[in-house]
Amino acid sequence: MATGRTHRPATRSRGIPEATVARLPLYLRALTALSERSVPTVSSEELAAAAGVNSAKLRKDFSYLGSYGTRGVGYDVEYLVYQISRELGLTQDWPVVIVGIGNLGAALANYGGFASRGFRVAALIDADPAMAGKPVAGMPVQHTDDLEKIIEENGVSIGVIATPAGAAQQVSERLIAAGVTSILNFAPTVLSVPEGVDVRKVDLSIELQILAFHEQRKAGEGSGGAGADVDADTEPGADAAAGAAPVAAVEPPAGRAAAAAAAARKGGPEGDVPAVMPA
Amino acid sequence: MATGRTHRPATRSRGIPEATVARLPLYLRALTALSERSVPTVSSEELAAAAGVNSAKLRKDFSYLGSYGTRGVGYDVEYLVYQISRELGLTQDWPVVIVGIGNLGAALANYGGFASRGFRVAALIDADPAMAGKPVAGMPVQHTDDLEKIIEENGVSIGVIATPAGAAQQVSERLIAAGVTSILNFAPTVLSVPEGVDVRKVDLSIELQILAFHEQRKAGEGSGGAGADVDADTEPGADAAAGAAPVAAVEPPAGRAAAAAAAARKGGPEGDVPAVMPA
DNA sequence: CACTGTGAACACTTTCACAGCT
């Protein structure tokens, strides 16, 4: 148990590390695939490979759930599927609402994996009156005016926000006031929410920017100010140059005034990073 | 990602921690907003609040980039925008291709923030011949047959996969063979790629499952230890919330046979967690 | 004085390596 920070009740340690929780869905997916192929048992090694992690990590993760394996044999697939599902709360049904039915919202609504795993789309909500009543994914879009009613009547506690950035904060406040306590936010904004409400964020441009950072490292940078590509991110086993990365030279640093000008030029036509979808 | 091997050169390295890299886009977004309001300087405290992190973390993050602030004053907004953009590689143009133009692919193609920040959609690619030529986001969809040609001609090094799960691995292999070295994967599969290729994953059902886990904690389970929640990001506001969360009790554990049966019952109609979009 | 920049403490995560069970 290591250093218990404050006093954790010595009961069955219910404290599953966040990093482990984030991997459970991965294991579950791999296990489900095995289950469909009627594979009865897996070793930590096999399952880890399927989930894309290493086996020590997997075993450690499972050890937080309990001792569900059999030494010398491995894990019973069906049993583990059940245990992980239960741990994740997927043995109950979670009604969710999707707010903002643009391209992205529609894509989410059509997402099959939703229904198959304990989640049920209870309603699609959009602010555009022209959308109201239109069927999306076999379900009529409802107007934002009814948001509170919909949340309450369906006992919704998880909301998905797929609105433009400008609307997201307000939508989140209405969702929360109506009883939602978990939000999955696709709008490119930081939501500020009261304690006790969980927010997870999915943000395309952040992901791309992180990729660009690493991509830049791979490309050139052999010499000069920035130093060698220290973080031996990986060996260029397969020649990174193949793709002829863009060569545009980075403008050299300059005095603050000049730099500021350069930065200002970048200001796009749109305001802040705009919303993922237009309506 | 990179198996960090043995000794790290003790040179005061350019090694920016991954966690910091992941936050730079957040800072950049907040700074861009300030820049548009012509705010000349920010303190770490203010900027941190806008980005949803705490100020110590922000200062530490910036310290990896260099000393870009002024003691007693704060940071010059324009200057920081430029420095972070440069660090992230956004001063150059990154052509990207999107493969799989279903609902999600179309949503991504229409995503405005793409273009405004160093990323340019070079092509939309889909396997459906019926899609070929159709305009999406003002751009004709091209057929998968031409994938390699498109990648090479445009010098694309970043690919976005928005295909069904079943196609993702193969698509990634073709992208990589053609020169792509960074992939943003929206398909619910673990991609296996050679060393030197970065993959980032965006997965709706994983995010929902993580939310469900925490949601479940909030609902029942009042007695046990774990009380705190995930991410205490912003300042505590009103504690309100108080939603009526679903109360359905989790089925009690049972003997292995019974549990397995229960688990089996859950097997969804669809195969594995299906793709986000139908292509 | 206000605010940055940073060493040092602390907390969390991953990895190692092996004891222990079947």
Next chain:
DNA sequence: AGCTGTGAAAGTGTTCACAGTG
């Protein structure tokens, strides 16, 4: 013999608190 489960070590990330500076 084979594989799980887990302490302990190593590595990463976060927070504290204050020295240093404009």
